[in-house]
């Protein structure tokens with residue numbers, strides 16, 4: 626199933642002109658500089674912009690040359706930067722607002738379970754205006770999910786929150802991105818949110834989509850705001866299990882097992898690790914008697930000159946996931962590395978992201 630969309634929005638000093646097709650699963654980040662049209666695109670998807678275009682969610686058409694389904698008839702959940710709750714209604718009534726209007730047969734969520742998961746049970750009788758920013762955003766997420774949407778639109782849901790509240794909401798978003806049965810569009814300015822949550826990235830600039838990438842492709846693409854020269858990073862997706870008594874934390878992926886340091890407060894489950902290019906060295910064979918325990922077989926996909934004297938390698942690991950490695954030009958020539966070379970990625974540090 627795919628999402629197919631094309632929109633043209635004409636404003637005085639701005640034009641949105643996009644045309645894209647995506648798999649209708651997982652989280653697609655809309656990423657790009659301020660004013661590039663991320664919110665406008667989200668609003669067009671929601672039917673909040675009267676504009677030319679088309680939008681298909683699988684077999685459902687929400688807009689084309691002859692049809693325009695109004696927003697209230699589109700099965701979507703929309704979470705904004707700042708949660709706009711009904712101040713005169715309790716948390717419970719806010720949560721149930723859309724849910725009550727939904728025919729029983731269409732209610733997919735277990736309401737009590739969802740409220741419990743969001744940690745909102747103790748707040749149910751409070752008024753919407755008495756909540757902190759993080760609590761309000763949790764209610765907004767709950768309210769959207771309770772309408773059993775077929776598409777979820779999240780517009781910078783963390784950007785208005787302080788650091789504490791961000792830490793509180795991020796694990797919920799991570800869980801949502803792993804478990805959600807519906808596609809999610811997620812607007813953000815923050816590379817770390819893309820790394821933690823996205824499966825795909827629509828990279829936008831000046832009202833256009835300049836790249837429609839998988840997460841791996843997006844992170845590997847130089848000259849974009851996602852790509853930070855001083856800390857080029859890759860993501861490996863896998864599964865975390867309980868820490869061992871000696872403090873090591875096993876992380877299993879198609880690329881093999883990585884050993885991480887530290888605790889795993891979240892327990893076993895799907896997770897991502899972030900690996901900085903500067904934390905990856907290369908050997909032509911496994912190395913014994915060395916402190917680096919993470920040594921994964923890899924193949925060199927590309928070799929690109931980076932900052933003065935250094936070279937960036939893109940490596941493919943078993944199973945196809947990719948990570949970058951930063952080496953000196955001297956090391957690349959000493960090891961005689963070329964595109965297609967088989968080697969071992971020696972990973973000094975990997976940070977658990979979820």
Ligand SMILES: Nc1ncnc2c1ncn2[C@@H]1O[C@H](COP(=O)(O)OP(=O)(O)OP(=O)(O)O)[C@@H](O)[C@H]1O
Pocket residue numbers: 636637638639657658659660661662663664665666814
């Ligand atoms: N209601 C409006 N009327 C006229 N111009 C608007 C309106 N809303 C947004 N714009 C303009 O349209 C362009 C795209 O805005 P949009 O909010 O979609 O960008 P964005 O990428 O989401 O930005 P940000 O990351 O800052 O939220 C900007 O130039 C903005 O000034």
